[in-house]
Amino acid sequence: MYVAVKGGERAIENAHGWLAEERRGDPGLAELSVAQIREQLALAVNRVMAEGSLYDPDLAALAIKQARGDLIEAIFLIRAYRTTLPRFGASAPVETGRMACDRRISATFRDVPGGQILGPTFDYTHRLLDFKLAAEGEPPEAPGHPAEPAPAPVPRVAEFLNREGLIEEAPRDDTPPPDLTREPLEMPADRALRLQALARADEGFTLSMAYSTQRGYARNHAFVGELRIGTVPVEMEIPELGFAVEIGEVTLTECETVNQFTGSKTEPAQFTRGYGLVFGQTERKAISMALVDRALRWEELGEDNVGAPAQDAEFVLYHADNIQATGFLEHIKLPHYVDFQSELELVRKLRREAQETREAAE
Amino acid sequence: MTDYNFAYLDEQTKRMIRRALLKALAIPGYQVPFASREMPMPYGWGTGGVQVSAAVLTPEDRFKVIDQGADGTTNAVSIRAFFERTAGVATTTATHEASVIQTRHRIPEAPLREGQILVYQVPIPEPLRFLEPRESETRKMHELEEYGLMHVKLYEDIARHGHIATSYAYPVKVEGRYVMDPSPIPKFDNPKLSNSPAIQLFGAGREQRIYALPPYCEVVSLDFEDHPFEPSKADHPCGLCGATDSYLDEVIVDDAGGRMFVCSDTDYCDTRQAAGYRGKDAA
Numbered sequence: 001m002y003v004a005v006k007g008g009e010r011a012i013e014n015a016h017g018w019l020a021e022e023r024r025g026d027p028g029l030a031e032l033s034v035a036q037i038r039e040q041l042a043l044a045v046n047r048v049m050a051e052g053s054l055y056d057p058d059l060a061a062l063a064i065k066q067a068r069g070d071l072i073e074a075i076f077l078i079r080a081y082r083t084t085l086p087r088f089g090a091s092a093p094v095e096t097g098r099m100a101c102d103r104r105i106s107a108t109f110r111d112v113p114g115g116q117i118l119g120p121t122f123d124y125t126h127r128l129l130d131f132k133l134a135a136e137g138e139p140p141e142a143p144g145h146p147a148e149p150a151p152a153p154v155p156r157v158a159e160f161l162n163r164e165g166l167i168e169e170a171p172r173d174d175t176p177p178p179d180l181t182r183e184p185l186e187m188p189a190d191r192a193l194r195l196q197a198l199a200r201a202d203e204g205f206t207l208s209m210a211y212s213t214q215r216g217y218a219r220n221h222a223f224v225g226e227l228r229i230g231t232v233p234v235e236m237e238i239p240e241l242g243f244a245v246e247i248g249e250v251t252l253t254e255c256e257t258v259n260q261f262t263g264s265k266t267e268p269a270q271f272t273r274g275y276g277l278v279f280g281q282t283e284r285k286a287i288s289m290a291l292v293d294r295a296l297r298w299e300e301l302g303e304d305n306v307g308a309p310a311q312d313a314e315f316v317l318y319h320a321d322n323i324q325a326t327g328f329l330e331h332i333k334l335p336h337y338v339d340f341q342s343e344l345e346l347v348r349k350l351r352r353e354a355q356e357t358r359e360a361a362e
Numbered sequence: 363m364t365d366y367n368f369a370y371l372d373e374q375t376k377r378m379i380r381r382a383l384l385k386a387l388a389i390p391g392y393q394v395p396f397a398s399r400e401m402p403m404p405y406g407w408g409t410g411g412v413q414v415s416a417a418v419l420t421p422e423d424r425f426k427v428i429d430q431g432a433d434g435t436t437n438a439v440s441i442r443a444f445f446e447r448t449a450g451v452a453t454t455t456a457t458h459e460a461s462v463i464q465t466r467h468r469i470p471e472a473p474l475r476e477g478q479i480l481v482y483q484v485p486i487p488e489p490l491r492f493l494e495p496r497e498s499e500t501r502k503m504h505e506l507e508e509y510g511l512m513h514v515k516l517y518e519d520i521a522r523h524g525h526i527a528t529s530y531a532y533p534v535k536v537e538g539r540y541v542m543d544p545s546p547i548p549k550f551d552n553p554k555l556s557n558s559p560a561i562q563l564f565g566a567g568r569e570q571r572i573y574a575l576p577p578y579c580e581v582v583s584l585d586f587e588d589h590p591f592e593p594s595k596a597d598h599p600c601g602l603c604g605a606t607d608s609y610l611d612e613v614i615v616d617d618a619g620g621r622m623f624v625c626s627d628t629d630y631c632d633t634r635q636a637a638g639y640r641g642k643d644a645a
Contacts, residue, residue: 331406342529
């Protein structure tokens with residue numbers, strides 16, 4: 001005798017219990033603290049803040065802990081929390097020209113005013129597993145600090161080209177940007193909206209899109225004009241005061257690419273720009289974003305659409321969000337037996353008819 | 363749970379969704395863009411339906427959730443528990459007792475009545491999506507009522523297979539104007555869409571679209587004069603309640619591939635069994 005499956009409620013509870021146990025792992029080992037994750041897995045924390053669109057290292061670290069290190073799951077936790085927060089207002093645009101830089105490099109000039117600052121980078125490490133880290137040890141020795149801190153403000157590299165008229169103008173624009181999290185994404189998307197979507201886009205997707213432009217799918221000859229990482233003050237206009245006050249600071253990674261451009265029907269030959277700006281130290285993402293931004297600008301620069309994926313704003317923007325993507329991808333594991341049943345009936349019917357036709361012919 | 367507003371969403375968001383719902387009801391079958399929020403369940407799990415339910419629920423409502431026709435499937439249980447926690451509304455599994463019913467992939471067998479709201483979870487709201495992947499293009503096609511591509515697709519099915527090879531999410535035309543995706547319900551359910559006394563609301567969270575069918579609205583499944591639309595189901599009675607008019611799930615019951623057919627709508631089946639109806643596999 002058949003009894004329909006019931007008891008989903010108990011199954012869910014038990015699954016959650018098991019999950020909690022697995023998350024903790026061997027109870028004989030010390031539990032990770034949120035502060036340890038925040039301090040020692042800082043680049044994971046940065047990615048969760050960037051793609052979660054919420055600057056809060058403690059919450060991001062908590063999300064990573066709760067998600068057992070699955071960063072997309074952690075980003076999802078942050079997004080779901082973020083959307084419940086009240087909006088008090090918007091900050092004034094941050095001035096990255098006033099950034100206190102930990103790292104600032106230019107690939108286009110040997111030396112630039114403000115200097116090249118390597119900062120805490122993996123770039124020139126040899127990727128050899130450091131077995132000393134496997135043993136608990138003393139904290140590493142502090143490096144010698146630079147003789148003088150980088151003078152602030154640090155001028156922008158692209159502006160040196162701009163003085164000669166060699167690079168496109170990027171005029172100041174105070175139009176309030178659209179808000180992707182409060183309005184549905186609709187096409188065509190202007191550059192502000194595209195940059196907003198890219199800033200929270202999946203790092204892997206953005207990287208691959210950028211890489212595809214380098215390999216010839218809408219190649220745009222990017223040079224890293226400047227990459228800077230550091231903190232900037234966040235200011236907010238307080239209506240009761242009538243002026244802006246500093247309410248905190250955030251770490252940002254900003255990348256401006258200088259792209260070769262031979263001119264088009266409408267624009268003279270000059271260098272053009274791609275732009276990336278991301279929360280935290282996230283330079284792979286910021287550089288990728290700048291390349292994709294530049295590829296998506298083909299129309300306003302009068303370039304040809306060569307049909308490359310990275311030029312296609314609908315393709316890029318509708319598929320860049322990893323929370324949307326992973327949800328829809330993974331939902332196919334939910335029950336679909338009603339639809340599958342109707343497909344079964346259809347396939348049986350078509351097969352039966354084909355069989356009958358064949359038999360009639362014989 | 364007092365940390366969150368009634369039914370989870372804040373009032374501003376609910377107002378935004380209600381505006382979209384009113385617009386959708388005023389233009390039946392038209393997809394209204396709305397600023398879908400991230401919900402505490404993943405996209406694809408019914409975030410559109412959950413947001414629509416959150417926007418229409420009142421404390422006096424009695425809420426029912428089904429997935430694949432059943433109240434006991436894990437995701438139905440999970441969504442019901444979500445609103446029990448965040449809205450404290452009464453719940454039920456009885457179709458006739460519910461004032462709001464959220465569903466995935468089915469329309470209940472028991473006829474709906476005036477005053478009830480049926481909320482559908484929608485994965486891909488655009489019926490033309492698999493013919494044209496670009497949203498900018500499909501919106502234009504709807505504007506211009508340019509549905510030739512859909513008819514060509516259905517015609518090609520007939521030319522190739524002798525039948526229209528779409529068995530679920532079968533496209534419909536609403537009030538002679540918009541072609542609409544009825545969500546992935548089996549085409550067996552399509553006739554119930556038309557002229558229903560209940561309000562039918564469709565929410566697609568990830569795709570940020572809401573659409574609706576007001577009560578007593580005419581909904582026609584696309585077909586041809588010489589190939590009329592046919593709702594279909596497994597050609598058996600229910601093994602448990604003996605119903606011949608309900609949509610059936612096929613259940614594999616032993617290692618030898620033995621199978622039986624049972625109502626997908628568990629409330630319908632339970633109600634019939636309680637009334638004394640028995641199928642051939644019932645105890």
